[in-house]
Amino acid sequence: MEMTFRWYGASDPVTLEKIRQIPGVTGIVSAIYDIPVGEVWPVERIKQLKAEVEAAGLCLTTIESVPVHEDIKIGASSRDRLIANYAQTLKNLGACGIEVVCYNFMPVFDWTRSDLAFPLPDGSNALIYDQKTVLEMNPETGDLALPGWDASYTKEQMKGLLNTYKSIDKEQLWENLTYFLQGIIPAAEASGIKMAIHPDDPPWGIFGLPRIISNREDLLRLVKVVDSPANGITLCSGSLGVDPANDVPAMIREFGGMDRIHFAHCRNIKITGEKCFEESAHLSSAGSLDMFEILKAYHDVGFEGPMRPDHGRMIWGESGKPGYGLYDRALGAVYLNGLWEAICKLSS
Numbered sequence: 001m002e003m004t005f006r007w008y009g010a011s012d013p014v015t016l017e018k019i020r021q022i023p024g025v026t027g028i029v030s031a032i033y034d035i036p037v038g039e040v041w042p043v044e045r046i047k048q049l050k051a052e053v054e055a056a057g058l059c060l061t062t063i064e065s066v067p068v069h070e071d072i073k074i075g076a077s078s079r080d081r082l083i084a085n086y087a088q089t090l091k092n093l094g095a096c097g098i099e100v101v102c103y104n105f106m107p108v109f110d111w112t113r114s115d116l117a118f119p120l121p122d123g124s125n126a127l128i129y130d131q132k133t134v135l136e137m138n139p140e141t142g143d144l145a146l147p148g149w150d151a152s153y154t155k156e157q158m159k160g161l162l163n164t165y166k167s168i169d170k171e172q173l174w175e176n177l178t179y180f181l182q183g184i185i186p187a188a189e190a191s192g193i194k195m196a197i198h199p200d201d202p203p204w205g206i207f208g209l210p211r212i213i214s215n216r217e218d219l220l221r222l223v224k225v226v227d228s229p230a231n232g233i234t235l236c237s238g239s240l241g242v243d244p245a246n247d248v249p250a251m252i253r254e255f256g257g258m259d260r261i262h263f264a265h266c267r268n269i270k271i272t273g274e275k276c277f278e279e280s281a282h283l284s285s286a287g288s289l290d291m292f293e294i295l296k297a298y299h300d301v302g303f304e305g306p307m308r309p310d311h312g313r314m315i316w317g318e319s320g321k322p323g324y325g326l327y328d329r330a331l332g333a334v335y336l337n338g339l340w341e342a343i344c345k346l347s348s
């Protein structure tokens with residue numbers, strides 16, 4: 001297992017120099033953020049990013065994410081050109097030594113929360129999701145903005161896009177995902193890249209949009225639909241784990257056993273009601289997930305890929321990108337590394 005940390009590039013207040021000082025963190029997970037979705041990432045830009053990370057004494061082996069253009073998700077006629085661009089980006093990344101590429105296939109909106117700074121009793125702030133509040137949100141107004149969302153749509157474009165999705169059901173979205181994978185997996189294989197789809201966050205439909213990567217059956221269908229070792233998963237404990245029907249350690253054993261987990265997102269969450277949760281500290285006792293069992297499952301399947309602490313709370317007065325401050329994620333990394341060391345020693 002390689003412990004990594006997500007870094008948002010030169011504008012991230014959490015600098016590479018700070019990340020370098022977190023014990024046991026050796027890798028950076030990042031992306032090129034100023035290239036419009038759908039365009040090819042040039043080799044020169046990838047090399048620059050890699051050099052910047054390496055100059056700080058860290059490695060860059062994982063990209064999170066190369067975003068998938070909505071035209072691919074809706075199956076528009078422009079998709080062949082966009083899929084060819086995506087495949088070219090994978091070739092360029094592979095040529096620069098990148099090994100894992102994370103992406104998602106969630107229509108329009110990436111991860112969604114109802115409050116980005118909910119005060120917890122200990123004085124920290126956390127991201128939370130409350131179903132009632134989300135049901136009252138209207139994405140068509142264009143007033144909503146969450147950190148994972150593409151902010152480049154105008155109000156009219158957003159309305160149009162949401163309208164288009166009215167005629168796309170889950171099966172159609174599966175067809176479009178399959179078409180995409182058939183187009184890009186050969187390029188991934190040829191370039192030594194492992195694709196790692198991120199599950200839906202939360203793992204249920206929001207705003208009437210279809211979502212198809214939410215549970216074990218979905219993941220099983222995903223790995224079979226294009227049966228290649230390059231077609232894998234980002235196993236995100238926090239995304240899948242908010243649905244009590246998802247047994248996260250069992251999923252790690254099953255898909256890790258097939259060697260299809262290429263990236264591990266490790267985060268704890270506290271289920272506070274039906275379709276309601278808080279993002280807790282990483283520690284098992286702080287939330288609803290047993291992080292020991294999760295890491296044990298990774299250990300038992302011989303997981304060797306990148307892992308990262310996921311969202312953190314805002315603690316010690318820190319402010320910054322919601323979910324992506326330094327302190328609580330650093331505590332998470334050290335805690336996960338501690339569990340890992342103990343598990344390795346106890347089983348040797």
Ligand code: DNO
Binds near residue numbers: 065102103323
């Ligand atoms: C949330 C992240 C996601 C993830 C994308 C992958 O914090 O885990 O935004 O990066 O879904 O494309």
